[in-house]
Amino acid sequence: MSDTATLSPTSLGNAPYDVERVRQDFPILTRLVHKRKGRPGKPLVYLDNGASAQKPRQVIDAMSHLLENDYANVHRGVHFLSQRSTDLYEGTRDKVAAFLNAPSRENIVFTRNATEAFNLLAQSWGRRFLKAGDAVLISWMEHHANIVPWQLLRDQIGIEIKVVPVLDDGSLDMSAYAQLLTDNVKLVSITHASNVLGTVNPAKRIAQLAHAKGIPVAFDGSQAAVHQPVDVQAIDADFYVFTGHKLYGPTGIGVMYGKMEHLNAMPPWQGGGDMISTVSFAHTTYREAPYRFEAGTPAIVEGIGLGAAIDYVTALGMDAIHAHEQRLLAYATGRLSEIDGVRIIGTAPDKAAIISFTMDGIHPHDIGTLLDSRGVAVRVGRHCAEPLMDRFGVGATARASFAAYNTEAEVDALVDAVLATKSFFG
Amino acid sequence: MFDDLRDLYQEVILDHGKNPRNFGKPESYNRTARGDNPMCGDKINVYLTVDGNGIIQDLRFDGRGCAISQASASLMTEILRGKPAAEAEALFEYFHDVCTKDDDEQGVHENLDEDATDKLAVLSGVREFPMRVKCATLAWHTMKAALHGDPVTSTENSAF
Numbered sequence: 343m344s345d346t347a348t349l350s351p352t353s354l355g356n357a358p359y360d361v362e363r364v365r366q367d368f369p370i371l372t373r374l375v376h377k378r379k380g381r382p383g384k385p386l387v388y389l390d391n392g393a394s395a396q397k398p399r400q401v402i403d404a405m406s407h408l409l410e411n412d413y414a415n416v417h418r419g420v421h422f423l424s425q426r427s428t429d430l431y432e433g434t435r436d437k438v439a440a441f442l443n444a445p446s447r448e449n450i451v452f453t454r455n456a457t458e459a460f461n462l463l464a465q466s467w468g469r470r471f472l473k474a475g476d477a478v479l480i481s482w483m484e485h486h487a488n489i490v491p492w493q494l495l496r497d498q499i500g501i502e503i504k505v506v507p508v509l510d511d512g513s514l515d516m517s518a519y520a521q522l523l524t525d526n527v528k529l530v531s532i533t534h535a536s537n538v539l540g541t542v543n544p545a546k547r548i549a550q551l552a553h554a555k556g557i558p559v560a561f562d563g564s565q566a567a568v569h570q571p572v573d574v575q576a577i578d579a580d581f582y583v584f585t586g587h588k589l590y591g592p593t594g595i596g597v598m599y600g601k602m603e604h605l606n607a608m609p610p611w612q613g614g615g616d617m618i619s620t621v622s623f624a625h626t627t628y629r630e631a632p633y634r635f636e637a638g639t640p641a642i643v644e645g646i647g648l649g650a651a652i653d654y655v656t657a658l659g660m661d662a663i664h665a666h667e668q669r670l671l672a673y674a675t676g677r678l679s680e681i682d683g684v685r686i687i688g689t690a691p692d693k694a695a696i697i698s699f700t701m702d703g704i705h706p707h708d709i710g711t712l713l714d715s716r717g718v719a720v721r722v723g724r725h726c727a728e729p730l731m732d733r734f735g736v737g738a739t740a741r742a743s744f745a746a747y748n749t750e751a752e753v754d755a756l757v758d759a760v761l762a763t764k765s766f767f768g
Numbered sequence: 769m770f771d772d773l774r775d776l777y778q779e780v781i782l783d784h785g786k787n788p789r790n791f792g793k794p795e796s797y798n799r800t801a802r803g804d805n806p807m808c809g810d811k812i813n814v815y816l817t818v819d820g821n822g823i824i825q826d827l828r829f830d831g832r833g834c835a836i837s838q839a840s841a842s843l844m845t846e847i848l849r850g851k852p853a854a855e856a857e858a859l860f861e862y863f864h865d866v867c868t869k870d871d872d873e874q875g876v877h878e879n880l881d882e883d884a885t886d887k888l889a890v891l892s893g894v895r896e897f898p899m900r901v902k903c904a905t906l907a908w909h910t911m912k913a914a915l916h917g918d919p920v921t922s923t924e925n926s927a928f
Contacts, residue, residue, distance in 0.1 A: 705838075706834075707810075724809045766777070
């Protein structure tokens with residue numbers, strides 16, 4: 343898509359949020375599911391956005407337009423298309439920087455996803471700056487992506503992992519957090535918003551308390567960055583991670599923001615092409631950050647798709663998306679709470695539009711199958727957060743997570759399906 | 769209300785799911801194993817008493833799971849009691865086919881107790897729900913692991 347104006351969503355300007363116009367941008371939302379012989383199928387009610395969001399036509403078109411018109415490898419060719427692809431791909435770095443309000447484009451490291459970003463953080467920053475006996479402070483509500491990379495590092499160099507507990511309503515225990523910031527803690531790595539509870543953690547306060555002790559802070563923004571505006575400078579994050587596919591972009595592209603003082607001090611973690619300045623068999627020198635962290639041909643098409651996704655949400659306005667989703671969250675919370683036997687896990691005051699719930703006597707897997715038969719797609723299971731499930735004494739939950747294109751009518755469809763499920767097993 | 773799901777959630781399954789038979793850890797047993805389904809967090813324990821002639825004299829289970837996995841475990845305990853361990857494994861092979869293959873694609877399963885195969889057929893509905901096959905087979909994998917002396921099995925094992 344050579345003209346960025348054509349990437350804009352159909353709903354623009356200062357008009358009230360028009361969710362029906364937003365929906366028109368997402369081709370998949372018109373499809374019917376479970377269409378079989380003699381059966382008309384059911385309209386899709388997609389409430390599994392926390393796992394992955396659907397893609398607007400603007401993203402799909404940007405990627406296919408690239409492949410049909412502008413595609414070549416990046417960073418190395420002198421020919422026309424290589425330059426064209428490089429400009430588009432590197433353009434996404436500018437867009438991400440603006441999206442997070444990063445000071446510069448050099449703060450933005452591309453990764454495969456959020457998981458890879460945490461592995462990069464652990465293997466590059468962690469191995470350079472941590473030693474046996476040092477601790478990384480995470481929280482009880484972390485996704486496995488922000489647990490397991492630190493465990494791998496623990497097994498490699500003997501660090502300690504400390505865990506901030508979660509209160510019964512799903513809030514982070516901030517007084518415990520303050521107490522856990524002991525002398526051996528050298529990094530705080532905490533989610534900005536929980537993928538299970540929806541809790542939005544007080545990122546700025548978390549960073550303030552850590553910085554008062556000279557401890558840098560990394561945030562997992564995989565859920566937060568898709569639901570609300572994020573300003574890494576206002577938060578004063580040292581690192582901030584998110585993934586493209588939950589932000590209406592393609593899979594295979596993620597982001598790690600880092601302050602330059604950190605990125606410049608961090609060694610490469612994967613070696614290969616594109617991340618080097620000079621190579622000889624005796625000695626190789628590496629490029630500056632962020633490029634030294636991006637070995638090999640990157641996810642060019644996906645990176646450009648992410649740029650289109652950021653254009654899209656920026657044009658809608660992250661504030662407007664947030665306000666819309668908060669209305670849905672309040673409505674859905676109210677309606678589900680009225681159902682006897684439904685328990686919502688996570689009732690913190692500040693929540694992203696994510697509702698995990700259980701139903702008395704009905705296993706989440708059965709809930710998921712029954713809802714699905716009515717076209718309602720939710721996630722069931724442990725949501726890659728097994729310690730948190732144990733914390734709340736549940737083996738699994740069902741989770742409805744909302745996006746810019748969801749409607750109150752879809753909340754009603756969810757509630758109707760939950761009621762029907764209850765009577766089916768009743 | 770859920771017409772599409774009647775094949776999956778037959779009355780027998782709902783009944784066994786709600787009121788599982790032979791549920792709870794017995795006081796004595798001589799074979800046991802735990803089965804994990806990491807996808808949903810379900811865990812199940814199977815306890816067997818196998819006598820000197822290789823006959824399953826008793827089997828019970830506990831643990832948590834969805835209606836499908838609880839019903840499957842419950843049915844399994846009813847079906848396998850009094851059967852030789854070798855027949856239990858043969859029935860599992862049959863059951864695995866029932867859960868994963870259309871009738872005309874299933875292997876040859878001879879000399880099986882017809883009462884048992886008829887009972888197991890109620891779970892054939894999972895065929896249409898590939899994501900739920902592991903729910904149905906978890907108890908059987910766990911039973912087999914117990915017979916083979918493996919303390920733990922998981923749906924994420926490649927053999928599943």
